[in-house]
Amino acid sequence: MYDTGKVLIGILIFILVFTSPMLINLSGGKASVKANPVLPKSGKCIESKEYMKGYHMEMLDTWRNLVVRQDVRFLKKADGTFFMLNGVKAEMSLTKTCMSCHDNKAKFCDECHNYLEVKPYCWDCHIDPAIAKKGVKK
Amino acid sequence: MSIDRRQFLLITAGVAAAGLAGKQTLSVFAENQARKSDGFAGKRWAMLIDLKKCHENEGCTKCIDACHLTHNVPHFGNKKDEIKWIWKEKFEHAFVEQENYFVPEQVKQKPVLLFCNHCSNPPCVSVCPTQATWKRKDGIVMMDWHRCVGCRYCMAACPYGSRSFNWREPRTHIKQLNPDFPTRTKGVVEKCTFCDERLARGLKPACVESCPVKAMVFGDLENPNSEIRKMLGETFTMRRKPELGTQPEIYYII
Numbered sequence: 001m002y003d004t005g006k007v008l009i010g011i012l013i014f015i016l017v018f019t020s021p022m023l024i025n026l027s028g029g030k031a032s033v034k035a036n037p038v039l040p041k042s043g044k045c046i047e048s049k050e051y052m053k054g055y056h057m058e059m060l061d062t063w064r065n066l067v068v069r070q071d072v073r074f075l076k077k078a079d080g081t082f083f084m085l086n087g088v089k090a091e092m093s094l095t096k097t098c099m100s101c102h103d104n105k106a107k108f109c110d111e112c113h114n115y116l117e118v119k120p121y122c123w124d125c126h127i128d129p130a131i132a133k134k135g136v137k138k
Numbered sequence: 139m140s141i142d143r144r145q146f147l148l149i150t151a152g153v154a155a156a157g158l159a160g161k162q163t164l165s166v167f168a169e170n171q172a173r174k175s176d177g178f179a180g181k182r183w184a185m186l187i188d189l190k191k192c193h194e195n196e197g198c199t200k201c202i203d204a205c206h207l208t209h210n211v212p213h214f215g216n217k218k219d220e221i222k223w224i225w226k227e228k229f230e231h232a233f234v235e236q237e238n239y240f241v242p243e244q245v246k247q248k249p250v251l252l253f254c255n256h257c258s259n260p261p262c263v264s265v266c267p268t269q270a271t272w273k274r275k276d277g278i279v280m281m282d283w284h285r286c287v288g289c290r291y292c293m294a295a296c297p298y299g300s301r302s303f304n305w306r307e308p309r310t311h312i313k314q315l316n317p318d319f320p321t322r323t324k325g326v327v328e329k330c331t332f333c334d335e336r337l338a339r340g341l342k343p344a345c346v347e348s349c350p351v352k353a354m355v356f357g358d359l360e361n362p363n364s365e366i367r368k369m370l371g372e373t374f375t376m377r378r379k380p381e382l383g384t385q386p387e388i389y390y391i392i
């Protein structure tokens with residue numbers, strides 16, 4: 001084989017680069033990025049964390065159809081009573097109900113959506129509370 | 139006993155008809171279940187505009203401002219891109235079928251407030267290919283902006299020009315954002331929805347509430363004791379283009 005030394009060094013560099021994420025992880029560093037949504041400090045969500053992780057998009061879809069198409073507006077518990085939010089009946093609303101607690105879109109919603117490279121178009125129309133507060137045009 | 143061809147066909151058709159009828163009945167019940175508003179429960183919403191009162195405050199735009207603020211209606215500053223929920227129009231344009239050559243000056247000169255007429259027989263609804271617009275049981279011609287594909291058939295069908303198309307991105311042209319109501323996107327048709335979101339919370343439409351001279355009356359036509367029914371019984375009113383058979387639900391005192 002010609003240039004055995006150079007080829008071997010090349011192969012070694014290739015292996016090092018290729019396995020670098022594993023090596024960094026082994027040496028105690030962090031090679032991977034993890035989605036880390038910031039949860040509100042207090043309060044209890046209307047559903048369990050696991051349910052929300054898997055099905056919040058389906059829940060929002062159901063809400064949307066109920067509110068817009070059937071005029072069923074308010075959120076009910078399993079026993080038929082209404083959910084209350086700050087003393088009034090909670091609406092089935094992303095911005096009015098969900099985001100009254102999860103008020104930081106960038107640190108809550110976007111965190112996972114960016115990680116998974118999904119681009120929900122909710123905010124094409126519905127208004128991020130942060131934008132509304134600032135009154136700044138998009 | 140064997141059945142012949144004729145009997146077989148009769149039985150099949152009978153079963154199919156019964157099945158269809160049953161399904162229809164069930165779906166009607168299901169809809170009734172679904173339609174339970176927690177706010178105002180009206181059967182046939184309508185509005186009466188007293189233009190005499192309206193003209194007391196010349197140049198007043200309070201109802202338009204309230205509506206546009208509540209619903210994040212954009213202002214592009216030109217007629218071509220204009221988004222209309224409530225707007226003003228000349229009498230001869232609003233009531234085109236009035237052919238009288240001589241009309242009182244104050245009627246001729248003063249603008250008429252126009253809205254979506256929430257017709258009982260809405261042509262926009264029958265042409266919508268995606269059911270993004272439909273007639274609610276309480277009379278509101280509702281819109282689902284999630285579902286609108288922007289084909290503009292409804293705009294072509296509406297004889298009142300009550301529908302507007304978002305040719306441009308609307309959000310950048312809204313003076314003040316109301317976070318409680320969504321904006322629309324480019325490529326979507328929009329119009330007045332009789333403030334369905336306010337009715338659900340037991341509030342009257344924003345325009346009605348904001349009028350300083352109470353020129354607008356909103357109410358249920360099916361209720362014989364409602365204010366609007368009483369007023370319609372007392373005063374002669376007009377509707378726009380009644381000859382088209384769309385049965386508008388916006389009444390005017392000229």
